[in-house]
Amino acid sequence: MLDFPRLATDNRLPPRTGLGLKSEHVCEVLQSRPDLGFFEVHAENYMVAGGPRHHFLGQIREQYPLSLHGVGLSIGGEGPLDVAHLQRLAVLIERYQPQSFSEHLAWSSHGPAFLNDLLPLAYDEATLARVCEHVDQVQSRLKRTLLLENPATYLAFEASTLDEPQFIGEVVRRTGCGLLLDVNNVYVSCINHSRDPLAYLDALPLQATGEIHLAGFAEDTDSLGERLLIDDHGAPIDHEVWQLYLKALERTGPVATLIERDNHIPALAVLLAEARQADRLLNNAGARS
Structure with missing residues (x-):
């Protein structure tokens, strides 16, 4: 293992609720300055030198974690x-x-081709060694701890x-x-694979949780008529x-929690209501701990 320190406690996200920053809401956010713990953005949307996204994100960063x-x-x-x-x-x-900073436990590229999806892995020793090598490389280059997100899956490898x-x-x-504990991904994957979500949760290294994601899902049926949940962040x-x-x-205990909504984006007030609900649960968890 790399001799790499974890982030200092005072350099982490506050144990409050945040939202994904959406272009539909950015002007309203800057005008109203809602009471939120943080904002989250997808890194790939900002991999350019300038432009309006950077203009607004710079202002957001001055006010929020x-x-x-x-x-x-493609870890x-x-x-x-x-x-x-x-x-x-x-x-x-x-x-x-x-x-x-977080990334997915998934792959999304093959050679020069980028696939617009987060695809599952075969969980074996060879994959484990490769993923660990990639995580070490990322943490060494970025000089910070990576949070790795548990995936939402629909198929599993027999291998x-x-x-x-x-x-x-x-x-x-x-x-x-x-x-990065994505609670919606836990639920979606466990329903799709007929597993117990609570048993899955208890088997994770929860002591390493640096952030939690919450989101909605879509529901369908598979070819056998069984319930199929889709992690679409649209509900x-x-x-x-x-x-x-x-x-x-x-x-x-209380951990920074993101409300994710990437499709069918509602009014900011709708997302703020979900954020307040999560904050109440975080406050209760803090009081218990």
Whole structure:
């Protein structure tokens, strides 16, 4: 494992609720300055030198803590990491000094081709070694702790020799990275694979949780007529996900929590109402702890 320190406590996101920063809301946010813990942006949307997005993000960063969330590193890919992409990330992190940086446990590229999806891995020793090597490379280059997000999956590899929480736990243990606990992904994956969400949650390295994500899902049926959940970030947070979030907070204590909405974006007031609901649960968790 790399001799790499975790982020200092005073350099992390506050244990409050944040929102993803959307272009539809940025002017209203700057005018009204809602009471939020932080904002999160997708790193790949800001990998240019200038323009209106940077103009507004600079103003947001002056007023709020910032979380930077990557979707294009392809941590689980078979090939080497894209060093040019990693360099663009380093420049962005140097520019904005976010309190948190996270990426997905997934792959999204093959050779020069980029696939617009976050695809699952075979959980075996060879994949584990490759993912750990990639996480070490990212943390060394960025000089900060990476939070690794548990995925939402719809298919599983028969070749896997480790279950997903075991795999994530080993990556955390070997690299010193943190966990981005996506509660919606836990629920979606467990329903799709007929697993117990609470047992999955308890098997994760929750002591390494640096941020939590909450989101809504879409529902369909598979070819056998079974229930199929799709992590589309296009709906309000489901009641069952709120309940699982409560169970997670009982285990982690208060942790910075993001309300994700990437499709069917509602009015800012709608998202602020969900944020207030999460803040109440965070405050209750803090009082208990």
